[in-house]
Amino acid sequence: MATYNTKQLIEYFSAQMPVSERGKVLPFEYEDINQLVLDSRQVKKKTLFVALKGANYDGREFIPKAIESGAVAILAETDDMGKNGIITCLFANNKKIPQITVYKLAEKLSEFAGEFYGEPSKEMLVVGVTGTNGKTTVTQLIAQWADLINEKSAVLGTIGNGELGKLTPAINTTPSAVDTQGYLANFLSKKVKLVAMEVSSHGLALGRVKGVDFAATVFTNLSRDHLDFHRTMTKYEQAKWSLFSPLTDKLAVKSSGKKIINYDDKVGKRWIDKLDDAIIVSTLPKNLKNIRQLGKPYVGVHKIVYHNKGTSIYFDSSFGRGELESRLFGEFNVSNLLLAFCTLLALGFPFYVLVNTAYHLQPVIGRMEIFKEKNKPTVIVDYAHTPDALDKALSAAKEHCTGALWVIFGCGGDRDKGKRPLMAKVAHSYSSHIIVTNDNPRTEDAKMIINDIMAGFSETKSIKVIQDRKKAIQWAVNHGDENDIILVAGKGHEEYQIIGQKKYRYSDRKVVSQLLGITL
Known part of the structure; x- marks a missing residue:
């Protein structure tokens, strides 16, 4: 350096x-x-x-x-x-x-930090992924796939920062403007070729990636979240849009590169109409004809088969036709996989090599992560903490469930209160058994958070409240049948619980593995 x-x-x-x-x-x-x-x-x-x-x-x-x-x-x-x-x-x-x-130094800091560190993003393929849900999975899949074909990669995001298998804990989804450029410079010094980074709406609104040259940018979806920060959905969308917008936008990044957009999301569909250079991804067979007619590069699905080992995806695209075999569960993971696939194709990675290595991609920790032991219910640990993410996770679990579907969830304190009853409505629409518990109460009264959630249920007699999260999971595992699926939602990969202003060591993954007798 x-x-x-x-x-x-x-x-x-x-x-x-x-x-x-x-x-x-x-x-x-x-x-x-x-x-x-x-x-x-x-x-x-x-x-x-x-x-x-x-x-x-x-x-x-x-x-x-x-x-x-x-x-x-x-x-x-x-x-x-x-x-x-x-x-x-x-x-x-x-x-x-x-x-x-x-x-307004904060707005200028990303570009200065880039200058200070020698503009590292110009020397690598940096991929920025934004959206309410799916950022972690898409970035991890992109990095995994690159590694599988011997292109050294790294990630910046929620689970951690660094090369896969060597992650350091992350404080924020998107690091500060200074740390972002510092990480990129460090990766470059280690001869990393591709960096996949999660770009949060906070990071965009605060200008943390303004000075980054992206080789590609990816939009997953947009649904209610972070209104405690953005206040309105319009401002939330504007923050996300700045990753793709022209340089005239005050928060626009130096280069958006290839723009990969999810056509199945109503916001994404609207953006595709605004972007002449968008590359389109759709997981819905009914959309295939429409996206072909748009005259833009695309990846679309004509058939999906869900099975007990994962998913078979039959696709058509402007890059070629084929089949992807995936170990990931759920329709939303089909979308995540195809967004990663399309991004690498757009960056020039070889089509048939990607197709032939797809089956080796591993599920991401804390993202629809499945824990199964004989004679016990299947437990899925997922990070879903928004109404839309919970809907997708429960929908995916239901696809593979032959018994009763359980859900255990709570809501974070000091965050958007409006989504709490919405989470309850989603849970009620899918699940036979619901346990409301603590998430990260932070400085809010945990009982008041639960009251906000309970207000979203049309009836509460069948809803169980167990505030202690470990005891809630234990109760479900002890009372579930072998064919049941228990979704433990909200914390995913996290290894702590915030109560008051203190962080306590806690992990859904470790609790589940101990209860089922599985070694992590």
Whole structure:
């Protein structure tokens, strides 16, 4: 990784200075910068500290601490447009340290971080996947598939960041603007050829990927979620759209690359009409004729067969015809698989090699992950925590269920309250047995969350409430029959439960495996 220095830093931002201030820049002793950080606790020698005004903390308050720890330069956000680009001198340890104030720094940080790290996204195939549901599965499938054909890959997303099998835990679905570019630079140094990253609506709204050159971008679907942040579905959709929109959009990324869009989603269908260069994916045989007639590249299905080993998908496409054998369950996973398939085809990966390796793709942990032991009910652990995701998960489980269908779920605290009764309605429409339990209550009263959920049931006599999540799963496993399926929804891969402001060690996967006597 090339070393940056304070001279380059000043030159980068001096173009934004008011003309009257450009001659006032003090001569600084130029120092190498090896690290770019947002957290003052990570500052060491040769560090550039970025002081942003955040939702919970104001990074500008930690500038003295950063300097004390060895920062050689400061980027500080300002709310005053008139101070944009102003460079002042801070004195510490007998050195003159430049502090540059930047108006709306958060919006400019992704592009600057890209410059700082040498524009790593231009040297790799970076795929951005957005949508309410399916981001994790699609990114993991893309990375798995690339690995299967000896193209070194990595992922950024909910389950973790890094090469498959070497993931480090993720704090956010989409890392900060600084961390995103830092990860990409690190992957490039390890000769990674393809990076598949989940791009959340938060990440888009906050400009975290604005400076990323994407080789391809993928849209899975859009349904109700994150309204505590976006407030309206219109704003939520606008955030997602910025991954595909023209550069005139304030939040648009540097390059959207190939645009792969799910035609089966009503939002996706609308976007396809707006995008001349869209590549279309549909899992519904009834849509095949329509998508052929649009005159755009496509992958469509003419038959799907569900069986006890997974799914057989017979498809037609502008790339060729064939059959994909998949170990994944459910219609929505057909969509996830085809979106991954289409993306790799659009990037030039060989058609027949992809078709012949599809069966080796493994289900993603915590995403319709199946746990089965003789003489006990089948348990499926899934991350579904929105009404639409729960609907899809239950629909998929029902396809393979010969006994009773159970569901165990709760809702997160300090999040969109409006979806709680909607989750109940979905659960009631599919399941013979329902247990309402805790998810991550956070700082909300767990009983009040459950009351919000219970309000969505047309009758509650058949609904069981067991707040302790482990006990809820235990009760279902002990009372279920061998042919029953129990869907444990909401936490998926997570290995913690947030109660109050504390994280407690907890895993649905581990609880289920222990109850069934399965070794993870």
